[in-house]
Structures are given as structure tokens and as C-alpha cells.
Amino acid sequence: NMNVAGLMCALRTRCVQTFRRPPLLLPPMSVSSSFFPVQRCLQSTQPVPAARLPYRVKLSAGKRYAWCACGHSKKQPFCDGTHKAKAPSISPLLFTADKNKTVMLCACKQTKNSPYCDGSHLKVIYRDAVKYVKGLFK
Numbered sequence: 001n002m003n004v005a006g007l008m009c010a011l012r013t014r015c016v017q018t019f020r021r022p023p024l025l026l027p028p029m030s031v032s033s034s035f036f037p038v039q040r041c042l043q044s045t046q047p048v049p050a051a052r053l054p055y056r057v058k059l060s061a062g063k064r065y066a067w068c069a070c071g072h073s074k075k076q077p078f079c080d081g082t083h084k085a086k087a088p089s090i091s092p093l094l095f096t097a098d099k100n101k102t103v104m105l106c107a108c109k110q111t112k113n114s115p116y117c118d119g120s121h122l123k124v125i126y127r128d129a130v131k132y133v134k135g136l137f138k
Helices: 002-013 121-136
Strands: 016-019 038-041 055-059 064-067 093-096 101-105
Antiparallel strands (some): 016 038, 055 101, 064 093
16 A cells, blocks of 8 residues: 555655645545545655764775765665665765774764764754754743
């Protein structure tokens, strides 16, 4: 069933938009089904934060890495190809380590110095805290 598949996708990815079926394009099965909300999973066009704090990672000299820029990868901070389905407009950042070193790689996906952390996560944490406090007073 289309509604069940859409709902499952929305629950797994948390990208939910509710809308009503257009009555002329999709004939309703019954009078009440035309008003049944249909869940749709939309693709991301903006990166989503994978975590609030950066990842501390040991890089090996000469090794090539693919940093996840969309935030959907299950192998953070590196790409696992999930962007192809969930955020096709956001490609991973490919880079090669120049020497063996430990670095902080961005997890909030807001850095201006990709893939390295530049402290942008502090703005993300602040924005989330303000949103939470405002929600207490609604």
C-alpha cells in the first residue's frame, strides 16, 4: 500500500510532509479515504546535522577519504553512499591526508572549512537550545 510505504519511509528518515490527495488526480477508494493524510518522504536539499560535536579521527598519510556532507551516512563522519537516495544534490567531499594526524571532522555539517571543524557546531547547539526554551513557553 502506498500510504504504508510512505509512512514507513517517513518514520525511518524523519522527513515527513503531510498533504491531502488531489481528488481529480487520484480517485478516492471511498468518501473518507480522499481526506486521509498521505505521508511522503522528501529528499534533503540541505545537510542535516549528524551530531552536535565534531568527530575526532586519525587520518593516514596518502589515504583518500570521502567526508559525508549530507549528514545521512551511518558511517559518520565518512560517506556510505546514503546521499544517493536521501540527498542526491549533496555530494561527499573527497580529500587526501597529507600526513598521519588526528583531526576534528565536522559533524554538524555547517563548517566553512570542510571537512574540518571550525566551531560552527556552537551555533547549532545555541540555536537548538533557543528553540527548546521557546517550546517550553508555548
